[in-house]
Amino acid sequence: MSANKVKKLLVIGGRPTINWYNLFKNTSIGSYTIEVEFTMWDEMVLTSYSDSGCIISIMPSKYAIPDTPMNTRRTFQPDFLLIRGACQGVYGQDWRNELLGLMYCGIPSINSLESLYMCLEKPVIYSKLLQIHKQYKEKFPLIPQTYYPSWSSMSFNTGFPLVAKVGTVHAGFGKMKLENQEDFDDLVSLIALQNKYVTTEPYIKWDYDFRIQKIGDHYRAFQRVSSCWKGKGMNQTDNDVPVTDEYKRYIDLASKALGMDICALDGIHDPITNKNYIIELNDSAIGLVQRHVEEDLNYIKELVLSRMKQVYKL
Template sequence: MSGGRRLLVIASDQDDYISLFRDVTIDGQKIEVEQAEWTHIQLSSYPHAGVVLSLAASTPVGSYKRNQSRIFRPDFVLIRMISHGLPTQDHRNLVYGLQHYNVPCINSLQSVISNFERPNMYGALRSIQQRLGKETFPLIEQYYYSGFQQMAMTPKYPIVVKVGHVHSGYGKTLLRSHQEFIDLASIIALHPDYCTTEPFINSAYDVRIQKIGDHYRAYRRTGSGWKGGVNALEDTPVTETYKMWADECSKLFGGMDILAIDVVHCSETNKDYIIELNECSIGLGKNHEIEDNNIIRDLVVKRMTEAFANKTIEPKQESSTTNAYKSLEVELINLENVKLEIEQSLKKANQKVAFLQGTNSELKKRNNAFFRRGFGFGFTFGVGFSTALLVSYLAYRWKKQ
């Protein structure tokens, strides 16, 4: 195990950040890297021991095998995975655990938590617009309703309604009349969600402005559906306006090192409208994925170096209670690994038993068939032999008479 700083990367198993950070050093020491998806993490936070993670066994990442559970105590975290999306993607409690001990993170945990809900993000964008003006920062107009009872006034139709916090096209619908809006309100009445409405913009294309550290990139995206599903993705020049928008957004929520702004270009007015802000879990364009991941790696090293400047890596003073908790957690991990080995052994044993039972059953069938054939032959032979003896005896008696 490395004596250097410990980095946790929360990312999909399809990505290989362990190889990306291999041989990376900080203050002359190699950093120790672990990667896991949210669903594979359990977390505790202690006053002296810090954040202690229990990482479940999972599929390999690159050449790194993860077939057993592990204990890991991160000094720094890189989040590259949605922490609050669909109901099966609600990992807020894990983020709160990182925040509990104030673990340094990219993006800042304040940023990640603030982006859990759509109104937080929109309110922050609106603060930029209020300072710079509508022409300089053209944020789309948006209405907010805390529940179905408030769903009355709307922008001019057609409108887009977004229900709850989710992104990626979920919970979003296009309405062309007030009657459709009333019908939707009757459905939202069955759920505790808030919703927002905004005017539908007939777009020629949309633009994603990406900023990672000090590096900018812009993509023009076209799609066949009104939601703007990407059919074509191409690089587009990063204008000074795009840079300014990205720089302003990067100052929000205590700092956003990784972000993307979604902009719609209206085909009717030839104007751009800022739709939303996305944080550190953004996807990367395939044509630049390797380069962008290298930029992310260098950014993490920079932030880790800043976070631990003039700080030596010393053993943490831990109370007997904390040590007891740690010992229990390590013991639990060991027991889980033993359990996994036993389950694998039992599985193999069951397979062997099933094979032997099948073999035994086949042998019984063969033996029964052999016995039936042998018994039939023996019975026939016995009857024939007995009959022959009886006939011989009767013939003998007849001759003597």
């Protein structure tokens, strides 16, 4: 009797709240059964060989979901990747070497490993969005930005207030609002002690921010109102809104330029000029809105199976 034909799907995520084993239970593509393994970046050890591929060892997880293999050590070669955990953390965590190991062997992935590598540095993503803006002008309204490679290039500035972002920021971390030149000079004195680049952009007192989410061919749009200028805080509400032609154009242009199957585009709305400003593009590690989690996970599942069929011509 021949052995069962299996394709190994490795999901790399954050602290597990989703049972990926259940989501992909009893699924197959062609004559291959899909077997799932889940790990966090810091519970995975990998070695990549030019002649025999990538070998993954997953340590027993301290966050193991009951009735899954997560409390055991597993070693295998993945056939496909779903990346749902950020490759960098706000407290200095950085798993780019592991990402390079996956890229080394060319393992097919959602999102593409090349796009995930670009997302390690926000200025790289901004440069791609800027190319779109230069071509489409106001049809892709990207917020203006200035890049400083180090503190020594941060001279006198005008046009306050500004938002300064130190390095590759995440959520509300690494961002400051600068009201005047004195604030700017204070920031320069801090950056002088750090090996960090800085970007600045005009501060716009927005009435709502928006997020456009894309999972394969499925779209969602949200608008959020908050008492905090960063869009974070206790006093915030978010609502589903229609995916307008404008919103769809924004996310389609961005996702195509970066080669992303799962992404979210964030922006703000200026109530004075009635203009939108695109702020940033986020990769496949995006959080899902709780009220849509079950449906969106099924969209992710369908997308993964579809891509695996394409890759393996099944």
